[in-house]
Amino acid sequence: MLAGLVGRGIALSRTPGMHMAEAAAQGQGAVYRLLDMDAPERRGMDLEALLRSAEACGFDGLNVTYPYKIEIIPLLDELSDNARAVGAVNTVVLRDGRRMGHNTDLWGFAESFRRGLGAEACEHVLLAGAGGAGVAVAHALADCGVRRLSIFDTDTDRAARLAAQVTANRPGTNAAPLADALGLGGRDRPDGIVNATPMGMAKLPGMAVPAALIAPEMWVADIVYFPLETELLSVARARGCRVLPGSGMAVFQAVRAFELFTGRKACPERMRATFDAF
Ligand code: NAD
Structure with missing residues (x-):
């Protein structure tokens, strides 16, 4: 080769x-x-x-x-x-x-998800980040059976464009942009959260997802892998959530x-x- x-x-x-x-x-x-x-x-x-x-x-x-x-x-x-x-x-x-x-990023996330969290509920998922990697992750989530995808990005146009793109390419998934991730509290809470923003990287510490949203019944995945244990995964793990790091x-x-x-x-x-x- x-x-x-x-x-x-x-x-x-x-x-x-x-x-x-x-x-x-x-x-x-x-x-x-x-x-x-x-x-x-x-x-x-x-x-x-x-x-x-x-x-x-x-x-x-x-x-x-x-x-x-x-x-x-x-x-x-x-x-x-x-x-x-x-x-x-x-x-x-x-x-x-x-x-x-x-595009093997799409299959790469889907395969990592199926192996690591395949048994978890995924009717409704929150995706933070609609940039280059977020587009692949959104399609992968649709391929993994996510029926409702809420997309949050500080660039609201990007979130809206990605929602329209996924809904057109994967009609079994209903994707919608979200102005404020905290809007998904209470009974509208998602089954899982995926971070596809660069937040949490060693050079960009912090979390794109508000900690208040994270509940023990949820699973949480990050695609950042440097470090492997991002702040988001560490908070989620401490709350008892199943987590999936970006290395997969x-x-x-x-x-x-x-x-x-x-x-x-x-x-x-x-x-x-x-x-x-x-
Ligand atoms: P990008 O710059 O194309 O997109 C990032 C998106 O996140 C942008 O749309 C930006 O507006 C949004 N964003 C940034 N901060 C935010 C915040 N606080 N809240 C909401 N949205 C926010 O970057 P990318 O290429 O999509 O990469 C994103 C991350 O994914 C990087 O850290 C990269 O290292 C990682 N990544 C991992 C893999 C992997 O194989 N695990 C593959 C590709 C990328």
Whole structure:
């Protein structure tokens, strides 16, 4: 496997380690390169030039991260259904001269959710954050059986756009923007909460969800994974909620990308062990 991660400021990514260790465990040779567009050797290089050189070098595929997940779309030949629904691509398979875009963030969150919280009630869920990751998470929640999705974002237009997008793409789910998360108290309380804002990251401490909303019967998931135990998860755990950290989404998006690049099944437990070892 020859693959790479395209983005900016990606020096600390755990993705190359997960792919290379998984390939090695399967007895396969693998090179996974960090293709940091901020690196001096790529100064002035655009995405199309990078894609052309990856193809010329025989890359099987690329992972794509901030800030290119949308910008890359017009440069691709085809999109998977999930990538088209979300409107963002985080994995590109390069095969037979064609560029196929996928969104494995969606499947990554869905798989993490099914394994970690699959038995929990999920009729009504509150999603905080309607940005790049929030779009994938919203579709994943719909795929996991959420019937009512309340979307809260400080950018109210974004929340409204995402609600309309999910309802159009996943008609079984009724999504609506929410002006104030505390509006969901009392009998309208959701079964679970997902944080897809950057709040809780080491560099952005705090919580996007008001603590007053969190009740012991709820489950709470975070997609932030640095740190793994965010303030939100810690408050929820202390109240007796079932919690799901962001590492699962990060691992499973890589599991699916590995399978797309190589055509071989990946071992999620092994990839998680590599992720945890960093
Ligand atoms: P983004 O900037 O595209 O979107 C963040 C959204 O959150 C924005 O719409 C913003 O308005 C909203 N927001 C910020 N603070 C808020 C608050 N206090 N209340 C309500 N809304 C608020 O970012 P993104 O790419 O969607 O990433 C969000 C987080 O998800 C990041 O911390 C990132 O590290 C994490 N992430 C994790 C995974 C994973 O695999 N676990 C994958 C992608 C992103």
